[in-house]
Amino acid sequence: xxxxxxxxxxxxxxxxxxxxxxxxxxxxxxxxxxxxxxxxxxxxxxxxxxxxxxxxxxxxxxxxxxxxxxxxxxxxxxxxxxxxxxxxxxxxxxxxxxxxxxxxxxxxxxxxxx
Amino acid sequence: xxxxxxxxxxxxxxxxxxxxxxxxxxxxxxxxxxxxxxxxxxxxxxxxxxxxxxxxxxxxxxxxxxxxxxxxxxxxxxxxxxxxxxxxxxxxxxxxxxxxxxxxxxxxxxxxx
Numbered sequence: 317x318x319x320x321x322x323x324x325x326x327x328x329x330x331x332x333x334x335x336x337x338x339x340x341x342x343x344x345x346x347x348x349x350x351x352x353x354x355x356x357x358x359x360x361x362x363x364x365x366x367x368x369x370x371x372x373x374x375x376x377x378x379x380x381x382x383x384x385x386x387x388x389x390x391x392x393x394x395x396x397x398x399x400x401x402x403x404x405x406x407x408x409x410x411x412x413x414x415x416x417x418x419x420x421x422x423x424x425x426x427x428x429x430x
Numbered sequence: 431x432x433x434x435x436x437x438x439x440x441x442x443x444x445x446x447x448x449x450x451x452x453x454x455x456x457x458x459x460x461x462x463x464x465x466x467x468x469x470x471x472x473x474x475x476x477x478x479x480x481x482x483x484x485x486x487x488x489x490x491x492x493x494x495x496x497x498x499x500x501x502x503x504x505x506x507x508x509x510x511x512x513x514x515x516x517x518x519x520x521x522x523x524x525x526x527x528x529x530x531x532x533x534x535x536x537x538x539x540x541x542x543x
Contacts, residue, residue: 322473360533362530419531
């Protein structure tokens, strides 16, 4: 149980375009989903927290107009990177939780912006 | 001082060894403690989740929490090459409404056959 999927696993896009990443909880209802980014050999950095049906709460320094998060259902959250630039290239990981404390992570999405 | 301190290693042990991984923390509000395992280019996998002080065992893994010392440990018995990964401790403070995880930097473990 407690499986979280992400799609796509790897995406390459051109600078200036937008990219959408999906995060799904496959066998449980996720009242809360979290989005992280991770740079090589570094720990995870929380970008935002979203509760189903509510606006996401962004961490300090994260541009909410650039990283659009939608948590439209109890099993799906999406992260859209708008007007992507090479510095947005990173490993994006979501996690999902039904309780808040136990968070289950997806396999991650590697974004490369050329 | 960072909220969560974790020795990044790297730690290299022979197959079959007992591995001890540790984290210390400074925030007394941390009440929920997790250990995650992360393989290269993959998302973290939840290994252990504990709330109270004491030990929790699951197969070859034992998580230990000492709230009075603000110290948590993960022990791996009979370590296997497949245990080679980065191990992250993570904590959540009580009283918050968003259950934000605070991670340690992670310890890179290599188990040699």
